[in-house]
Amino acid sequence: MIPAPFDYVRPGSLDEAVTALADAGEDAKVLAGGQSLLPLLRLRLAYPSTLVDIGRVPELKGVRDEGDHVFIGAMTTHDEVLHSDLVRAECPLVALATATVADPAVRHRGTFGGALAHADPAGDLPAVAVALDMRMVARSRDGEREIPAAGFFVDYLETALGPGEILAGVRVPKLGPGWGFHYEKFHRTAQAWAIVGVAAAVRRSNGTIEEARIGLTNMATRPLRAAAVEQAVRGLAVTDTAALRGAAAHAAENTDPPSDLHGGPDYRRHLAQVLTHRALMAAAAA
Amino acid sequence: MPQITVTVDGITHEVEVEPRLLLVHLLRDRLGKTGTPIGCDTSNCGACTVLMDGKSVKSCSVLAVQADQSDILTIEGLSTDGTWHPLQKAFHEEHALQCGYCTPGMIMASLDLLRENPAPDDDAIRKGLEGNLCRCTGYCNIVRAVRRAAAEMSGREVSAT
Numbered sequence: 001m002i003p004a005p006f007d008y009v010r011p012g013s014l015d016e017a018v019t020a021l022a023d024a025g026e027d028a029k030v031l032a033g034g035q036s037l038l039p040l041l042r043l044r045l046a047y048p049s050t051l052v053d054i055g056r057v058p059e060l061k062g063v064r065d066e067g068d069h070v071f072i073g074a075m076t077t078h079d080e081v082l083h084s085d086l087v088r089a090e091c092p093l094v095a096l097a098t099a100t101v102a103d104p105a106v107r108h109r110g111t112f113g114g115a116l117a118h119a120d121p122a123g124d125l126p127a128v129a130v131a132l133d134m135r136m137v138a139r140s141r142d143g144e145r146e147i148p149a150a151g152f153f154v155d156y157l158e159t160a161l162g163p164g165e166i167l168a169g170v171r172v173p174k175l176g177p178g179w180g181f182h183y184e185k186f187h188r189t190a191q192a193w194a195i196v197g198v199a200a201a202v203r204r205s206n207g208t209i210e211e212a213r214i215g216l217t218n219m220a221t222r223p224l225r226a227a228a229v230e231q232a233v234r235g236l237a238v239t240d241t242a243a244l245r246g247a248a249a250h251a252a253e254n255t256d257p258p259s260d261l262h263g264g265p266d267y268r269r270h271l272a273q274v275l276t277h278r279a280l281m282a283a284a285a286a
Numbered sequence: 287m288p289q290i291t292v293t294v295d296g297i298t299h300e301v302e303v304e305p306r307l308l309l310v311h312l313l314r315d316r317l318g319k320t321g322t323p324i325g326c327d328t329s330n331c332g333a334c335t336v337l338m339d340g341k342s343v344k345s346c347s348v349l350a351v352q353a354d355q356s357d358i359l360t361i362e363g364l365s366t367d368g369t370w371h372p373l374q375k376a377f378h379e380e381h382a383l384q385c386g387y388c389t390p391g392m393i394m395a396s397l398d399l400l401r402e403n404p405a406p407d408d409d410a411i412r413k414g415l416e417g418n419l420c421r422c423t424g425y426c427n428i429v430r431a432v433r434r435a436a437a438e439m440s441g442r443e444v445s446a447t
Contacts, residue, residue, distance in 0.1 A: 001327050008288060008351055031352075039329050041306070051305065057350060079341070103417025105335055105342040105395065190416035191330065239422045283363030 003041035007050040010064055012263040014168060016054060016061045018141050024050035030166055031055070031076060032114030034107045056177070060113070060168060063087055069135075074113020079104070081112050091172045093132060093181040097124045100183060103191040116152070116166045118158045118281055119222070122193040126153055126155040126223035131199045131215030135171040140164045146171070153222035178203045178210075180286035184216070184279035186271055188262060194218050195262045196271040198226075200279035202233075203284075209236050209284060217222065219255040219272055228253045233264070238284035248277035289360050290354035294319060295363025303350040309368045310334045310345035313351070313360060321362040322390055325419075330402035332418030335391035344417070361390035364397075372438040373397060373431070382431035384422035392418050396432045408433070 009024070011017040023030055029048035031037060033057070040046045054060055060075035063084045070090050074080065081087050081098050088095045101107055101124050115125045116136065129136075129149040136147045138161055152160050161167060185197040197217030203210045212233045214226035228250035234239065236243045257268035287302045294317055294330045301316060313319040313336070322345060325333030329347040336345045337359040350437070364371040376382070383389045392415065399406060399414030406414060412433045420428060436442075 002308070002311070005304070005306055010350075010351070031349075034352065035329065035347055038308075038349065042308075042327065042346075053349075053352065102416060103332070104398065105332060105344045105417050106329065106347070108338075108341040109343055109348065190413075212387040237440065 001042040001044075003038070004044060004047050006048050007042075009050060010053040010056055012056060014057055014139055014166070017054050017057050018164065018166055021052045021166060022141050024052060026163045028052055030117070032117070033077060033109040033111040034114075035110035036100065036114065036118045036120065049274075052121070054166065057127055065090070066171070068212070069173045071137075071169050071171055072112050073169045074111060074117070074167045076212065078102075078107035078112065078115070082107070091132070091173050092130055093183065093199060094125075094172060095201060096181055096277050097128045097183040097185075097197075100124055100194075100197075106191070113167045113169065116170065117133050117159055117161060119153050119155075119157050120193070121156060121221055121223060122195075122218040123155075124183065124197055124199075124217055125195060127197055127215030127217040128183070129153075129170070129197045129215075130223045130225055131201055131213045132172060132212075137168045137171065138162075138165040139168040140166070144168070173211045175201065175203070178205060180204060180283040182279045182282035182286060184275045184282065186275055196257070196268050196275055198272065198275045198279040199275070200283040202238075202280065202283040204238050204284060207238055209233050209238055212280070212283075214251070214276060214279070216251070216255065216272060216276075219252070219257045219268060220223040221256070221258070224255060226251050226253075226272075226276060229280075233280060241281065244280045244284070245277045248280055249273050251276035288351050288354075290351055292350075292356060292358055294358045295360055299412050305349065305351050307347055307350040309336075309338075309343075309348040309350050309353050309358075312350040313345060313358070319360050319362055322360045323387055325387065325391070330419065331388070332415075333391040333394060335392055335394040335418065337398060340401070342364075342395050344402040359394070363391055364393070367419050371397075371435075372398075373435040376435035376438065377428070380427050380431035380434055381441070382424060382427040384424055388418060388420045388422075392420065392428055396435065399432070400436055400439060405436055405442075406432070 232247035252269035325331035
């Protein structure tokens with residue numbers, strides 16, 4: 001299968017990139033690692049007039065410590081994220097979820113920013129983004145703006161990025177001591193998309209859960225926070241399996257899971273509860 | 287049309303390509319490197335895996351223009367002076383293929399795996415090859431072959447199991 005024809009530009013800087021994107025008009029598309037976009041083009045599910053390839057924009061690469069947060073450049077590949085000591089030390093949940101993205105070859109090309117800007121509700125990183133309240137840095141010809149993760153994911157494959165905006169990077173808040181993390185993913189084969197996934201961060205003190213952040217993958221057309229679970233879990237003992245199961249039973253509240261050949265909404269609601277329990281247990285013990 | 291420069295199996299090519307040309311089509315149709323097959327064409331199966339600047343990629347999911355100025359290694363560039371690479375030998379000796387369609391991708395993905403982890407256990411081998419599908423169900427022998435090649439490449443004795 002061969003994509004439909006398109007024009008191609010490869011800017012060498014972020015300024016050039018936002019100019020190229022603005023000049024190319026509203027049917028242009030940004031090409032990051034291409035691991036989601038190229039299959040779409042090959043299946044002729046997308047017909048961009050122009051691809052703006054940001055693969056050689058140096059400002060978009062790399063991971064930096066910026067005090068109270070870690071900045072991850074949008075074009076940092078999943079593989080580079082996994083190999084970043086800074087990410088592993090300060091954003092373990094990002095590393096845990098990234099390790100489950102697709103397979104090694106895809107992780108060599110696919111990028112952190114691309115996976116977020118693609119906004120597939122079955123993708124693993126959007127749920128982590130909302131769980132950790134990441135801040136998305138968007139660049140356009142008019143300058144830079146920050147979009148909180150909670151407002152970034154609008155709908156299926158749709159973000160708050162405007163037509164002339166490029167996701168330049170993401171600010172991942174450092175959570176500090178006392179937190180445990182886990183990403184629990186249920187999928188049919190090793191490299192497949194999540195049928196349901198749960199990103200959990202749990203702050204413990206003296207054997208009690210003080211605060212939890214739970215992100216849900218593929219339980220709606222965008223990633224969700226399991227707010228009812230986060231409330232119910234406060235004050236529970238980290239080892240109280242039954243109580244944690246009870247809290248996790250709220251995981252499907254206010255969700256709108258999709259139906260596809262892997263399962264219907266009821267199945268996914270059940271999965272969300274089971275996986276949230278597992279994720280809580282693992283994060284509380286981590 | 288964009289002009290790109292790619293080095294494939296040690297030979298540098300300057301070619302004009304349509305932007306929509308996929309790397310795998312450049313390799314097979316323009317450069318005659320038919321050792322790299324196209325399997326699923328949806329980036330699931332890994333049959334078209336090659337190394338790009340030393341790292342495994344699925345060449346059906348990379349545009350030729352994205353490979354500009356890169357160094358590509360395909361299965362055809364693996365042997366030296368007619369001598370098989372330890373992975374090729376091990377796949378042969380362990381009967382790690384039946385129809386052989388997935389083999390080029392399996393071997394290239396294994397090469398990448400051994401670069402990261404020269405002495406992987408079975409679990410690490412299975413995880414490292416999670417992006418490569420074999421439909422003849424030959425995974426047990428494939429895992430054995432990778433273990434054997436790993437041992438040979440690091441000069442260790444091949445274990446019998």
